[in-house]
Each structure stands twice: as C-alpha cells, then as structure tokens.
C-alpha cells in the first residue's frame with residue numbers, strides 16, 4: 001500500500017509562485033502574472049488564490065476586472081477598497097469582501113495603515129454567467145462564530161448569515177484551538193480545496209488508512225502535517241479528521257461543483 005502522502009494531491013506552500021517587489025510579497029497557488037504553471041491553472045472554478053503582504057501605505061492602484069468573482073479575506077491589518085460603482089470600504093480580519101466584476105469594473109485595494117503591513121488572501125472564482133451587473137458584498141464573521149467548527153461564509157443557498165457568489169461554491173472557515181479536531185468531508189460528485197491560512201494541522205483518514213494497520217514492521221504514518229500556505233485538493237468522496245497542532249490555526253474549505 002502506497003503511503004498517504006503519495007495518494008493525496010497536496011500542494012505545499014513552497015511550491016507556489018512568488019511575486020516579490022518593493023511593496024508586495026505575493027504567493028500564487030495558481031498561475032498568475034509571470035507565474036505560469038500548466039498544472040496549476042485552476043481547480044474547478046477556483047482560478048486565483050494569492051496570499052499577499054502589502055507594505056504600509058501601499059497597494060494595488062486603480063485597474064479593471066471583468067467576469068470574475070473576487071473574494072478578499074484579511075488575515076492581519078486592513079485593506080481599503082474603492083471601485084467605479086462608488087463603493088468605498090475598509091475591511092479587517094473577520095470581514096469577507098466579494099466583488100462581482102461582471103461586465104466590467106475598476107477598483108483599487110490599498111493598505112491604509114501608515115505603520116503596519118496588510119496580510120490578506122485574494123481569491124478569484126470564475127462565474128457561471130458572463131457579463132453580470134457589477135456588485136459588492138461585505139459581511140463580518142466574528143472570531144467566536146468561527147471557533148472550532150466549520151462556519152459557512154459563502155453558500156449556494158442564499159441565507160442572511162452568509163454571502164453568495166455566482167458559482168456553485170460553498171466556502172467554510174474555522175479557527176481551531178490547538179488539539180481540537182473537526183471532520184473534512186468531500187461529498188460524492190463534489191470537489192474540495194482545503195487551504196491552510198495560518199498555523200498547522202494533522203490530517204488523518206477516517207476510517208484509518210489501511211497502511212496504518214499493516215503487519216509489516218515499517219508501517220507508513222497514517223497522518224500528514226499541513227502548515228500555513230499548504231493546500232489539499234480532493235476529487236473523490238473521502239473523509240478526514242483535521243487536528244490543530246499550533247496556535248492561531250485557520251483553515252478554508254472550498255466545496256466546489
């Protein structure tokens with residue numbers, strides 16, 4: 001029996017593309033800008049997942065987008081958004097921002113702090129319809145509501161507790177206490193992309209992987225460790241147990257068509 005790591009599509013943080021300029025460090029999970037990797041162009045409708053650190057008082061000046069659902073989630077610091085539909089907001093940790101670029105929009109994203117970096121995720125999802133009317137959504141999800149269970153942020157079924165995008169995608173988040181475990185389930189006919197925002201976890205198959213009960217003297221380990229910036233892509237029905245092994249562990253689970 002092959003070991004667990006060899007059977008899973010694990011994308012280590014260090015294999016991401018990098019853009020490093022004077023005011024920006026950006027790690028690209030998928031092809032972006034000068035980083036082009038034919039094996040990492042997208043995962044289903046998930047097209048971009050950049051982990052960015054923007055220096056104080058710097059940012060992305062006004063530029064256009066079209067036909068993309070653009071999601072921003074701040075890990076540390078703040079991000080100031082302005083766009084051509086007259087939306088102007090500052091988002092901070094716990095705020096989820098979604099911009100439907102649709103038929104075309106111009107926006108800027110700046111770090112408004114004079115002293116602190118902004119650390120955030122910029123996520124692009126291909127929409128299921130072209131040339132939609134541009135739209136902006138923002139919602140706060142408290143730290144307590146995210147603690148030690150999967151909290152839905154984006155749901156395919158509209159709800160007053162969540163946001164919705166123009167794609168068959170559910171997005172869940174958790175902040176895990178060290179030692180706490182939660183399940184990760186990829187349902188039949190669905191696809192999962194698990195991204196480790198911060199901290200680290202062990203991932204154990206449920207039920208346990210057959211190699212762990214092997215009678216050979218050198219059994220392969222029945223868990224793997226995933227750390228900040230690592231990701232796991234799943235396309236078969238599977239269930240795992242995720243256990244936090246570090247303080248400030250935060251995970252995102254994309255459930256995709």
Ligand SMILES: O=C(Oc1cc(O)cc(O)c1C(=O)O)c1ccc(O)c(O)c1
Pocket residue numbers: 026050052060063064107108109122
């Ligand atoms: O800046 C562009 O995309 C971005 C990439 C990031 O990692 C974070 C961001 O906030 C943005 C952004 O859009 O603000 C970008 C994309 C496409 C394009 O034609 C551009 O001129 C800029």
